[in-house]
Amino acid sequence: MRNPYDVLGVPKSASAGEIKSAFRKLAKKYHPDQSKDPRAKERFAEVGSAYEILGDEKKRGAFDRGEIDAEGKPRAPQFEGFGFGRQPGAGSADFHGFGFDFGPGGFAAGGSIDPDILSELFGGGGRRGGRARPQASRGEDIAVTVGAPLTTIAHGGSIRVALPTGRTLDATVPAGIEEGKSIRLRGQGQPGQRGGPAGDVIITIRYAPHPVFKVEGRDLRLDLPVTLYEAVLGGKVRVPTLGGEVEMSISPGMSGSRVLRLRGKGMPASAGQPAGDLLATIRIVLPNAADPELTELMRKWRDRKPYDPRSAMS
Numbered sequence: 001m002r003n004p005y006d007v008l009g010v011p012k013s014a015s016a017g018e019i020k021s022a023f024r025k026l027a028k029k030y031h032p033d034q035s036k037d038p039r040a041k042e043r044f045a046e047v048g049s050a051y052e053i054l055g056d057e058k059k060r061g062a063f064d065r066g067e068i069d070a071e072g073k074p075r076a077p078q079f080e081g082f083g084f085g086r087q088p089g090a091g092s093a094d095f096h097g098f099g100f101d102f103g104p105g106g107f108a109a110g111g112s113i114d115p116d117i118l119s120e121l122f123g124g125g126g127r128r129g130g131r132a133r134p135q136a137s138r139g140e141d142i143a144v145t146v147g148a149p150l151t152t153i154a155h156g157g158s159i160r161v162a163l164p165t166g167r168t169l170d171a172t173v174p175a176g177i178e179e180g181k182s183i184r185l186r187g188q189g190q191p192g193q194r195g196g197p198a199g200d201v202i203i204t205i206r207y208a209p210h211p212v213f214k215v216e217g218r219d220l221r222l223d224l225p226v227t228l229y230e231a232v233l234g235g236k237v238r239v240p241t242l243g244g245e246v247e248m249s250i251s252p253g254m255s256g257s258r259v260l261r262l263r264g265k266g267m268p269a270s271a272g273q274p275a276g277d278l279l280a281t282i283r284i285v286l287p288n289a290a291d292p293e294l295t296e297l298m299r300k301w302r303d304r305k306p307y308d309p310r311s312a313m314s
Contacts, residue, residue: 004050056161136196147208176270
């Protein structure tokens with residue numbers, strides 16, 4: 001058995017990636033079902049045996065230290081029983097698991113050689129008339145992230161999804177789905193190979209920005225503009241929700257920045273999660289145009305009834 005580095009044509013300093021690349025190249029070159037070289041079977045087995053040593057980090061180290069020979073056999077009695085997949089005196093292996101049998105001098109796909117490499121090179125296992133038979137493989141999944149409108153999230157509905165492949169499809173969004181959750185559309189991904197099933201489309205849901213509401217967990221927040229007289233006198237105001245407007249009471253003397261809660265008017269209940277609340281922050285808004293009466297009233301208030309709302313900050 002030749003030195004495995006010589007067999008693969010790589011220096012002793014070669015990286016694991018360089019060794020794997022050399023093995024792929026030579027295994028394709030000398031594959032008995034593809035090569036016309038009369039020694040292809042022998043060379044193919046030799047390449048595999050070399051990679052069985054160098055493709056395994058522990059075996060490669062043992063070989064470099066002189067603990068095992070090119071066939072993986074211990075070089076000294078103290079190394080008897082090394083667990084490298086070969087028993088002392090066993091100089092052959094087979095390729096039954098991948099549809100090949102090269103007899104003495106062959107190499108074992110079930111050893112340190114990654115079956116995925118061989119599957120990639122030769123199309124997988126199975127045997128028909130002594131030749132490898134390509135296997136069907138499932139298509140790849142396609143993952144996309146989609147921003148769904150809050151109204152669709154609240155009531156459920158359909159959204160249009162554009163895939164990286166250029167194809168578009170419609171997906172049904174269940175009411176109240178949490179942000180970050182995924183919807184799987186089976187069989188809508190990349191097509192399978194050699195008759196294999198298609199992959200899936202996996203849609204991750206994000207909440208699209210809303211002009212009024214801000215989502216905080218299951219709650220919704222909004223700024224609620226009120227007039228000066230509504231804040232002073234109190235009254236009923238209309239408040240938007242995802243289910244339409246509702247009426248809310250404003251107490252007399254309501255200060256700006258006060259937060260009012262409408263229970264159950266936030267994100268709808270879903271998957272064991274209760275419905276959230278709507279949190280409305282009062283924002284007192286003055287008239288757009290200057291009003292002489294209001295200006296005079298405020299001047300009198302300043303002179304006769306001054307107060308300092310910032311005293312608590314001192």
